[in-house]
Amino acid sequence: MNSTDLWQRYQDWLYYDENLGFYLDISRIGFDDFFLKAMLPKFERAFQQMADLEAGAIANPDENRQVGHYWLRNPDLAPSPDLKQEIVETLAQIDTFTQQIHSGSIHPPHAERFTDLLVIGIGGSALGPQFIADALAPQNAPLAIHFIDNTDPAGIDRTLGRIGDRLDRTLVLVISKSGGTPETRNGMIEAQAAYQKRGLKFGDYAVAITGHDSQLEKIAHSEQWITTFPMHDWVGGRTSEMSAVGLVPAALQGIDIHAILEGAKLMDIATRRPDLATNPAALLAFAWYYAGNGKGAKDMVILPYKDSLLLFSRYLQQLVMESLGKEKDLEGHIVHQGIAVYGNKGSTDQHAYVQQLREGVPNFFITFIEVLNDRQGESIEVEAGITSGDYLSGLLQGTRQALYENKRESITLSLPEVNPRTVGALIALYDRAVGLYGYLVNVNAYHQPGVEAGKKAAASVLALQRQMVQVVQQSPQPISLTDLAQQMGVPEQIETIYKIVRHLHSNQREIVLKGDLGQPTTLTVARL
Numbered sequence: 001m002n003s004t005d006l007w008q009r010y011q012d013w014l015y016y017d018e019n020l021g022f023y024l025d026i027s028r029i030g031f032d033d034f035f036l037k038a039m040l041p042k043f044e045r046a047f048q049q050m051a052d053l054e055a056g057a058i059a060n061p062d063e064n065r066q067v068g069h070y071w072l073r074n075p076d077l078a079p080s081p082d083l084k085q086e087i088v089e090t091l092a093q094i095d096t097f098t099q100q101i102h103s104g105s106i107h108p109p110h111a112e113r114f115t116d117l118l119v120i121g122i123g124g125s126a127l128g129p130q131f132i133a134d135a136l137a138p139q140n141a142p143l144a145i146h147f148i149d150n151t152d153p154a155g156i157d158r159t160l161g162r163i164g165d166r167l168d169r170t171l172v173l174v175i176s177k178s179g180g181t182p183e184t185r186n187g188m189i190e191a192q193a194a195y196q197k198r199g200l201k202f203g204d205y206a207v208a209i210t211g212h213d214s215q216l217e218k219i220a221h222s223e224q225w226i227t228t229f230p231m232h233d234w235v236g237g238r239t240s241e242m243s244a245v246g247l248v249p250a251a252l253q254g255i256d257i258h259a260i261l262e263g264a265k266l267m268d269i270a271t272r273r274p275d276l277a278t279n280p281a282a283l284l285a286f287a288w289y290y291a292g293n294g295k296g297a298k299d300m301v302i303l304p305y306k307d308s309l310l311l312f313s314r315y316l317q318q319l320v321m322e323s324l325g326k327e328k329d330l331e332g333h334i335v336h337q338g339i340a341v342y343g344n345k346g347s348t349d350q351h352a353y354v355q356q357l358r359e360g361v362p363n364f365f366i367t368f369i370e371v372l373n374d375r376q377g378e379s380i381e382v383e384a385g386i387t388s389g390d391y392l393s394g395l396l397q398g399t400r401q402a403l404y405e406n407k408r409e410s411i412t413l414s415l416p417e418v419n420p421r422t423v424g425a426l427i428a429l430y431d432r433a434v435g436l437y438g439y440l441v442n443v444n445a446y447h448q449p450g451v452e453a454g455k456k457a458a459a460s461v462l463a464l465q466r467q468m469v470q471v472v473q474q475s476p477q478p479i480s481l482t483d484l485a486q487q488m489g490v491p492e493q494i495e496t497i498y499k500i501v502r503h504l505h506s507n508q509r510e511i512v513l514k515g516d517l518g519q520p521t522t523l524t525v526a527r528l
């Protein structure tokens with residue numbers, strides 16, 4: 001296509017949202033009118049399914065659940081007065097609690113104010129809060145945020161080390177919808193131990209955000225934690241940023257949560273339109289479908305040209321891949337759906353992997369995210385008539401063009417600036433696009449059955465570890481791996497047992513290994 005035709009195509013497909021000052025350009029995705037016509041009936045169905053979902057249908061059939069994250073930003077849409085009240089009351093509870101923490105009316109036993117916030121959670125109970133904190137926390141936030149989002153002991157030490165002496169002024173938010181996620185439980189127990197070591201009562205510092213009647217809620221009540229916030233059954237982890245999960249940490253950092261909700265609500269209005277050309281989420285889903293042939297044949301590379309949006313790709317990784325990455329469609333046929341997501345930020349990535357994008361395997365499409373306002377205040381010139389921001393903007397345009405010339409497709413989103421409203425809108429745009437795409441490819445975007453397999457396997461490894469330690473304890477002689485597996489009655493698990501033994505040996509716990517570490521058959525295991 002020549003430049004005049006491209007310019008025309010750009011204008012034909014440009015979406016602009018007046019309320020949000022938000023642009024979406026899918027002109028550099030190569031669909032034609034024929035493809036468009038073929039997709040329209042699919043979109044009609046998807047719009048209808050989405051309307052049913054918003055009206056309270058059981059949109060997650062496997063788990064027999066409603067999917068209600070849209071109601072969080074407009075409680076009037078909730079399908080019953082009770083649900084509406086739950087949302088409104090939780091929001092009021094968050095506002096009151098934030099005010100009490102900031103004013104010091106709720107304070108730690110030995111200080112006038114909390115100064116730090118430790119969030120313990122994983123997956124949907126961490127990625128949103130991490131993205132929002134990095135994108136929006138003010139420089140002198142009333143509470144400085146820290147995360148434990150794993151069961152890595154060294155990672156936990158690193159976070160607690162950063163908090164250091166301020167532990168007695170640190171408020172802890174333990175976030176888990178199910179209230180039983182082992183990584184989060186471990187983080188909580190480790191944090192609890194750190195408080196105890198300092199002679200502090202954990203409950204005086206802790207708040208839980210969790211589902212009704214969960215294990216975590218029970219602990220919070222029995223240990224008299226400061227308070228608890230509800231995590232509704234009808235909000236999925238990866239779309240929970242606008243429930244208490246995302247709003248409590250954001251509000252405590254002094255971020256305007258009502259503006260986040262307002263931006264999302266405005267985007268919801270736009271993405272509710274049952275019309276492909278004027279619905280930005282539908283345009284996104286349409287572009288993804290074309291680029292990957294409705295089968296995820298191409299990866300989604302997310303490239304925000306703004307440092308504060310760095311964590312958006314990580315946030316989207318869960319939202320897109322956990323929602324769409326499914327073995328079966330809604331009728332139970334094997335489909336192996338999904339779209340892989342990766343990316344960091346431009347122009348930084350230009351000095352890393354963009355070489356491959358431009359010249360290597362063409363298995364991706366890019367989403368450029370442009371932020372029109374460079375910074376608060378004036379910019380100096382780094383060359384005659386040119387600022388750093390001009391460079392960033394030029395690099396974005398240049399990369400888009402260079403990739404297009406090499407037949408690499410792209411989408412470009414442009415926001416006026418990064419603020420609570422636009423970030424709320426961005427999140428809402430993508431959760432709707434993922435929902436619509438899920439309907440286009442006929443998968444349940446709201447469950448994650450595949451995650452369970454790894455969790456079950458981990459539990460059986462830990463059971464083997466306990467059994468193995470017992471057998472070694474009772475064995476008078478050092479014992480070979482083969483005999484050990486034999487005595488445990490699981491000869492087929494020898495590799496797993498070997499790895500458990502190696503891990504314990506490396507940590508000088510319970511057992512010692514003797515022999516040539518490079519040759520497992522020479523090894524014997526004895527009690528320490």
Ligand SMILES: O=P(O)(O)OC[C@H]1O[C@H](O)[C@H](O)[C@@H](O)[C@@H]1O
Nearest residue numbers: 123124125176177178181237451
């Ligand atoms: O909030 P939680 O119940 O602790 O769950 C945390 C995460 O764990 C699971 O493995 C799911 O795959 C995620 O969707 C979820 O966000």
